[in-house]
Amino acid sequence: MSYDLYFKPRNDSFSDELFHSYFRDRPNYKCEGAQAWYGNEDTGVYFVFELQTEQRSEEDYDDDEPLEHFPVALNINYLRPSYFIFEAEPEVTAFVKHFDFLVSDPQMKGMGEGEYKAEKLLSGWNFGNEFGYASFLKDENNRSGVSHLPAEQLQNAWRWNWSRSQVQARVGESKFVPRIMFLNLSGSPVTAAVWPDGISVVVTRVDYLCVPRKELAPTKFFRKKEDTTFVEWDKALPVLLKHGTQNNDGSISLNYMTPPSDVVKFIQSLPSENRAIEGLSADRVLDREIYERSAV
Template sequence: MSYDLNFYKKTTDSISKSDIEGYLNRLPNVINESGTQWFYQNKETGAYCTFEYYELDEEDEDVEEEHFNGFEDTKFAFNINFIRPQFFGKECFPLVDNLVKELNLYILNPQGDAEPKKYEKGMLEKEWGESNLKFAKSNFEEWGLSYLELNKSNYSWEFSKNRNSLQNSLGDSYFVPGIYYVKKKDSNIVNTLAVWPEHIPYTLPKVDYILVQKKIKKLFRTKKEDGLIKYSELVSKLGQFFVDEKDYKVIHPENANKISKLFNELPLIGSFENFGEGIAVDKFVNINDK
C-alpha cells in the first residue's frame, strides 16, 4: 500500500535524465545499487522512500503510457509507503518539493489529478498524511500495529534528525543518545527510550524512559547494573545538575563528575527485557483504532 508520484517536464525544457540523476545522487542517505532506483533511508530517524527510473517494456501490452499536450514523461517516479509514522512524510516530501523546484518539474499524481501540475510546498505531504492516518486506523487491528502519540513521535524524529550535528557541536566528551522505540509487554502502546552509560556528560532528550547503565566500584571488582527509570523520576533526582536547553537537557563535565554516587543510587524499576521489546519505526503509527 503506497503513494506514488510521476515527474513530467515541459517539452520546451531541456532537462535531461542525467540532470535528475545528478540531483538524486547528491541526496544524503541514498543508496543506488541498480542504477535505476535511489533508495533513501535515514539511519538516524528510520524514515525511508524511493525514487525510481522506469522504462516501459515494448512487449508489455498491459501498460499504456500516458501523453499530455505540452509535457514529456521523465520516467522518474517517487514512492512512499502508507501505514507509517507521520514523520516519514515530514522527512521525505521536502525531497520531492526541492527536486521539482530545482529542475522545474511537474507532478502527475495518480491519487488525484488527471494531468501534470505544480503543487504548493507541503500539499503532497498533507495529502499523504491524511490518507496515511486513515489507512493506519482502518488496518490497525488486522496488521497488529502499535501506537505512539503524534507529538512524541514528531519530537523523537526531530531530535534524531539533529543528533549528529548536536554531537559534533558538543564534542566527544559528551554522549548524545539515539532515541529507541519500545513496546510494553501485552500492549500496543509504544514508549520512547534513551540510554545513559555511567555518569558521563550527557544530553537528555524528552523520552519516557532512560536505560541507566551503572558501574559500581567495589573493593576488588566493578559491579555492573542496568535498568529503566522514568524520565520524571530521573529529573526529580538529578535535575539540578542539568542545564535546560530548548528541547533537551545537558549535564556538563563539571557536574557529571559530581553525581557519581547519586547516579549509582538511582532507583531502577526493572530490566529492559522484563519491560518490553524494541520496535522498528515502520511497525507503529500515530493513530489507533479507538
C-alpha cells in the first residue's frame, strides 16, 4: 500500500528532460530511467517520483487514478515510521513550486484535484499510513517480529540523522558525528550510536553506545583481541560530561584530540558483549503508539 499523488503543469510547459535535469543534481536523488528515487542513507527515508510517459485510455486507469494525463506521479509507502512524511513534504513542496504544478490526490483525507496543499499531503499520508498499520496488524501472524519504538524517540533520531552531515561539516575532521542506528538487542529494539575506541565525537542521547575496540581492545594471553561492545547511555554519561560540552540541542561534544587516561580505562573496562544483536533498517521500526492502536 502506498500514497500516490499526481502532478501536471499549470501551463503545459514540462518535459522529460526538465524532470531529469531537476533531480539529477539534487541531493539524495538517483535517476533511473523514468524514475527519480529519493534515498537518504542517514535517515533511511525513501520515496520515488516517476514519469508517466504514455497517454493512456480510460480503461487503462485504476479507479483511484486521474483520468486526464498527469505526467508525474509520486509514490510514498505506507506502514512506515511517521517521520517519513516530514522529510518527504519539503521535497514535494519544492518540486511543485519549481514547476508550478497542479495535483490530483485520490486518497481519503487528501487534497483532491487542483492546488497543492502541503498540510493536506501531511494529513493524507498520515491517515493512509495509520490505515496501513491497521490493515497489516489486524492479522496476528503479521505482528511477530514487528519492531516499534515511541514516536518521540523515532522523530528525535530522525532529526539528528537528518542534520548529521551538517553538524559533521561544521565540526570538521576533528570530531566524528555518528548517526543513530536501530538494533534488536536481545529481542528488544533500541537506538545506538558508534563510539569507536573512545575517540572524540559529537553524540546525542541514545539507548546504547556501540563501542568497537581496536586500539583499546582487551588483552588476552598477551594479545589484543578486537571486539565490539555496548554500554548504556547513562553509564557512559558521567565520562562524556566530564570531557565534553553539552550543546543547546542536548548533544555532547567531546573536547579532546586523543582519549584521556580515564576514558581509555573506561573503554577497556567494558565487558565483552555476548547478547544477540541484529541491525534493523530504519523503515521497519514503527511508531509504537500507532502499532498499539492498530494491533487490537
